[in-house]
Amino acid sequence: MNRQTHLSKLKSEEYDICVIGAGASGAGVALDASLRGFKVALIDRSDFCAETSSRSTKLIHGGVRYLEQAFKKLDFAQLKQVKHGLHERKTVISLAPHLAKPLALITPVFSWVEGMYYSIGLKIYGMIAGDDGMPPSKWLNKKETYEHIPGLTKKLHSSIMYYDGQFDDARYTVAMVQSAAKLGASVSNYVELKDFQKDGSGKLQSAKVKDLVSGEEFQIKARLFINCTGPYADAVRLMADPSEEKRMRPAKGVHIVFPSSYLQSKDAMLIPETKDGRVVFVKPIDNEVMVGTTDTAYDNLDEEPVLEDEEVDYLLETLEPFVDQMPKRADIKAGFAGVRPLLAPKSSNRKDTKSLLRDHEVEYDQSSGLLSLLGGKWTTYRVMAKDAVDYACDLLGKEAECTSEQHPLVGNQSNNFSKVNFEKEANQLGLSSSTVEHILEKYGDQAGEVLSIAQNEQLTDLIIEGYPFIKAEVVYALRNEMATKLRDFLSRRLRLEISDWNASIKAAEVITPYFRQELGWSEETAVIELTEYVKMIEEFKRKANVG
Template sequence: MNRTQGLQRLQKETFDICIIGGGASGAGCALDAALRGFKVALIEKNDFAAETSSKSTKLIHGGVRYLEQAFKNLDFAQLKQVKHGLEERQIVLQNAPHLARPLPLLTPVFSWWEGLYFSIGLRMYDFFAKGDSLPKSRWLSKKETLLRMPSLDAKKLHSAVLYFDGQLDDARYCLALAHAASEAGVAVANHLQLIDFEKDGSGKLTGAQVASTLEENAAAFTIQASLFINCTGATADTLRLKANPALRHRIRPSKGVHVVLPYEVLKSDDAMLIPKTSDGRVVFAIPFEGQLLLGTTDTDYTELDLEPVLEEKEVDFLLDTLAPYLAKRPDKSQVKAGFGGLRPLLAADASDSTKKLVRDHEVEHDAVSNLVSLLGGKWTTYRHMAEETIDKACVLLGTERACQTADHVLVGGEDFAFEDWKIIQTVYRLAKDIAKHLIRKYGSRAHKVARLTQENVAWAQRLVDKFPFIQAEVVYQVREEMACTLRDVLARRMRLEIMDWEAAREAAPVVANLMAQELGWTQAQKQQQTDKYLQLLHSFIQSAEKGGLR
């Protein structure tokens, strides 16, 4: 992906479809539309997956809780959501095998009756997932459970039910979608903000006024397209009202936070589903990138101009929820990092609590402005959501073209073989953990990253100790993956920011030096980039310290 070329195309060409928003929904729509032969533009005001799409629980699933609610409340909408999720789960896994993989999950139980209840429920989950490649659920004995997860409280434990879902690196998966869209012909640019729409005499959208956010006082220009699609997630109402101020609000943002703890807290490569919480939801404890990810919460959020961050009461809730299952209670001082994200929930009734809202989606067409908005949804069903959206685009553009994304392998998934890490280790003389990391994150293109260590031997060095990230990745991410800022690299293309704030702070100056060389930053620009990112990390750490986390 080349941002300069993308900007040139956006200024000069006229498009069939312009998609606004570079999260999973927007990138998914862009790829779908391009594969159907449309001329497509994809723009993102921040970075790909910068908001909701990088701040998920990293699960690909149908929704165990939705299944339970469907049968308890005879709610067939929830059942439909589970069915779609399980159908799409297999596609997400197969189209990017380097970024998504099966994940075993344990549900510890404290009595025979609990074990029977969850065993039956998860057998039903298996039934709706029939035909896919994941192993089926089974009821484990206490001994089997403790062998798989030795940190559990053996005195309380009766047994556990084991089942399988999928896990993904959400930010890099979204990036692979955007990258695949670019390679399919889409004109792509991140850090390009919509200022306003241009309209014809009848109020129909004809253009999008945009400007780069990377330069001060950047000159605005207009993207011309026949159809505009709004894929901006939790902020979708802002664009809807720009297009047509008479529309009513549709999105009910919900805040969800995660904390990151040391791997040793759970001591397992299995994840844990905690089926009972004090507010009637579920919580997951999941191994991710050598750490333990614990989340999530579910509360209303209205301050859309502010990034959601960890609050003390939320951390207490998550740790209090996990503690009864473990022999040793986790301590707030063990929290290494954390993050907050927003779910773009669709609310029919303002009195509904966010945890009762279905994670469903809707493709809305405003006849006055001709804006199409993809509202709501969840990560697992991004492809299905995109398919419905581009189906609608076909109708509006007066053509009929079939979706081709179900078996379209994403960037890095072509001819992927995990065992190729051994070749990388041998050929480029890299440590075992580094070679495995490169294969898992770049797939069949890991060789392109490793080859950079021959261009400059210093680029084989780690960014920080105890993590497998190397300097060559930063260079590759700038050259090939449209990384423009330190946070683009450290939060999304690498996941260091969400794993360990202190490690990210240590790596920042090294990343800044590498990016400055590649992007031609002046000393002042490099210092400005570094200071901005370090101030952000400092605010996260300071907030944690106020909450007694460190």
């Protein structure tokens, strides 16, 4: 994915569909539409998966909270969501098994009655999932519980263990973008929509956009524009048709990350109820532990949401009854915040974001011809994309079935890749077992390309000590994954920023020369980019009052 090559196509060619927004839903739509034979353009004003889709809890699940609410409130629309999610959980894992895997979750309970309640609920959860390869839920006694997570509180009675999926959300999105590009889609990050141009009947015929790297403005012509901008969807909807009413009710969710020594486990924990009626997950992430999430209304979409002081307090307070030794604020290594694209019905004034469904809707604006994919959640991204592209087929007069369920993503497309041979070659280069495992999990069958760069360009050294990342990965991301800014690599290609802020600053200093070399940065640009990145991380630490 060479950015300049794709930009040249965007400037000169005409498209059937232009997808605006390259998060989970946008990348999914671009891939589905490409598979059905449409000529597709995909743009995003930031990096691929830079916003909501990379700020998730990294879980693929039906939603245990929705299941409980379905029965408590007799709201069986929530049960439908659970069913869709659990069906798609199997598909998401199968399309990119190097990036998505099963995960055991332990739900601590403090009495026999509580254990029975959660055991019945999770049995129903498993029944809805059906035979999808996940082990059944199991009631663990106290001794068995500590064998799974030694760091849990000594006050617990027992626990319920069940399985869901976990994944690398940002790399999964990049794999979808790469897969769409491989099928002929023209894709680019850092291309911002500025305005639409309309024909005589008021229908959209082109988008005026700006390359935020070069500053150049140009037009993208397409027969249909699909708005996949998540919580920012209203801005695009109103740009296309100012008479439309706002639909999005954004909600902020945050996570904190602390050392794994406090729980000493590869398994995750579900805190089944917080003081405000949420569930919170405590799960491993890149050899650390992540805790999240929260749910508060968020209106300031012009600024990036960040982890704040009182949100750290909330998550630590929520965690305290469940662990034997509490991490201190000074132990927190990183954190992140995202905005959920919660969807309100038209003419609704509801304010409580917890009451809004995370279901999705495909909205067609008759006046402008804009198609918008609204709401939804990560686990059902493929169904969301299918619904949007089905609608696009009707509008554009094309008959083509959705095949995305059977199309493996880049990283899972080669029948010739051998893990055994890769490990042998990597060992000969002197790479550690942790680095070998990391490369296989991040790149799948593309791992050999990373290894080739490492061997041919002598880039086997670690980026920083204490982490398995090697310098060849920087060059690979710059040449093949359209990494354009330091943060693209550190936050989304590598995921270091969201697990260790201080390490991310050190890594930024090491990788800057490679960005300069591969992207042609001047010395001045390199200094500015590095300075701004370090300043941003220090501001994150200040607002969270950690580090």
